[in-house]
Amino acid sequence: MTEKPKLETVAREAGVSTATVSQVLRGTGRISEQTRKKVLAAATRLHYVPDGRAAAMRSGERREIGLVIQAIANPFNAEVISGVSDLLESEGYLLSIRDSQDDAARERRNLEAFIRSSRGGLLWVPANDTPDATLDLLRAQRMPTVTFLRPAPSGEFDHVGIRNARATAEATSHLADLGHRHIAYFGGATTSVVRAERIDGYARVMGERDLGPPLVWETGDDKLSGRDAMRALRAAHPEVTALVCNGDMVALGAALALIEDGLTPGRDVSIVGFDDIQDAALASPPLTTMAISPYQMGRKLARVLLDRLREPAAPPSITLFPATLVVRGTTGPPPG
Amino acid sequence: MTEKPKLETVAREAGVSTATVSQVLRGTGRISEQTRKKVLAAATRLHYVPDGRAAAMRSGERREIGLVIQAIANPFNAEVISGVSDLLESEGYLLSIRDSQDDAARERRNLEAFIRSSRGGLLWVPANDTPDATLDLLRAQRMPTVTFLRPAPSGEFDHVGIRNARATAEATSHLADLGHRHIAYFGGATTSVVRAERIDGYARVMGERDLGPPLVWETGDDKLSGRDAMRALRAAHPEVTALVCNGDMVALGAALALIEDGLTPGRDVSIVGFDDIQDAALASPPLTTMAISPYQMGRKLARVLLDRLREPAAPPSITLFPATLVVRGTTGPPPG
């Protein structure tokens, strides 16, 4: 008990060779019941756990999957992770998670760390400004990779994402159907592909329905940012009666600003969110939003990677999940 | 570019031996500027990333830290992780995270996986029902370990936690000072040490102030659970005018129930939360709560582990963070 036990320690304890111990533990080879018991007893007595680095190095096995995501804290991502993790565990894989915080340098470090530890595969939400060099890296390592939410520009990896444009188009149409003529969008700017797609959907409907030029507002991702943006928007464009948001947090923040200013979301200004996080249904009034199923997306994401590991030569697949409109209390006809 | 590049590939490409490549990459040994450049060029050309398993196996270095936590999704934990991660990265360590979902079996699997990959150290929120065998395992592996939030019963590991009893005592006193006589507690039962400590603090003040028998209500951890519990409590004990909660989510859920039933938190029923999550300040009315600094706790947690790695023989340390009362809108004198 004075040192980390290794194979040789167990072998000596059981009075056999290291090869025998290895075979017993792995269940391979021919071994008598008697020595099997002897070895097993010694192993548990010493609390032996094999050194996976050495084992994996020799056997070439890789049953660990890496996940690099842009924000673990995000509740949507948390659900995704839970889906990924459940499926992988049920198939005997293990998941190890790293947070890139949407920073290209940190992302690079994390990816390299995964490569160094020779993961079996990679699930990856690329940072918004991932440089080409990082893509080259993954290519050179021949690391089986599935991108999530944000596709890699080269399109060489499997991808799981959301029908973003269609979703915001549907949200915008819903508001237009209610009679709104002045519809703004919260969540512009940055170089994010996802945001760009969503803005496209919104702008397309604005054009098709002849609702004037799109009014895209730059916001962050949290409640605070939504609240501030709402105040700024109302000061600059009092004619706006409806709002499509890039995320539920922003939408809830916007609703909060209205309430604090004595207005009623859904009557004075209509708001549509995106994601359908738990708080969306619990807010008052409850939030109308574009719902997606993060848990199911997580499961699918894991499934795609496992398929890729099984069939390395298959052409890259693309899976897009639809978002469905959930009408609650924050949308209604325009006032007056 | 047809295979994952290894040291030998780079050596051949640069026309030198593998030893030389290793020395150049590690910056050790004596090497001429000329071959240094040659090797570096070859390495980047091939996008070479060393196999960390082999490297770590040979060198015995362990600069990766494992974190096993009971719920990544929890926003409090997310902040903690961010603190841990920042400090570790600044010291050149890498963090790998696993979610035990508070399940002893899953926890065991995750811990074993960390041991197999020979992490340098372990940060650990023990599951509520961690068996002794798991403690034996960590002991036998001589794995430097720091427990977080929930101390291991044996007390042999370093620990970072919260002054739970003192915090709930302060919350309860605050309500008593305002004149409340009927104070309930949300977040009872389960075998959780943390919950037990918090209940103790509440119960102690109830006794000291002669406020009658403690009224401890069993709840979960989320808004929904708080909302349901509030309704049930009001039906069973209409005399209750104040509430101490095990967490902000539960507290916000309780406040929500009041609002939905036409009452006003802070006037009809006073509520104190725990954690001070972002939403606490943004709720309306904003939540009075016991604030802790998860980010700072995370940094300290990482620091304690690094100290332990440096000084393996030092006696186990215990660090407890205070919670400070933040009075906002959900507490006031009792009605009438």
Added chain:
DNA sequence: GAATTTTGGTAAAACGTTATATCAACTGTT
């Protein structure tokens, strides 16, 4: 110009496993 030191590089052993080939000891068959 012989002896010494410095420089720049390599061969080879080691890390803790798993896989392969081999071997000794039985068992059963003619």
Added chain:
DNA sequence: AACAGTTGATATAACGTTTTACCAAAATTC
């Protein structure tokens, strides 16, 4: 009693690095 087949275990060679000891050539000293 000689042979083949089976069983149970072991010695040994990998896996991809890092490290140590060593060596040849160049530079310095006397």
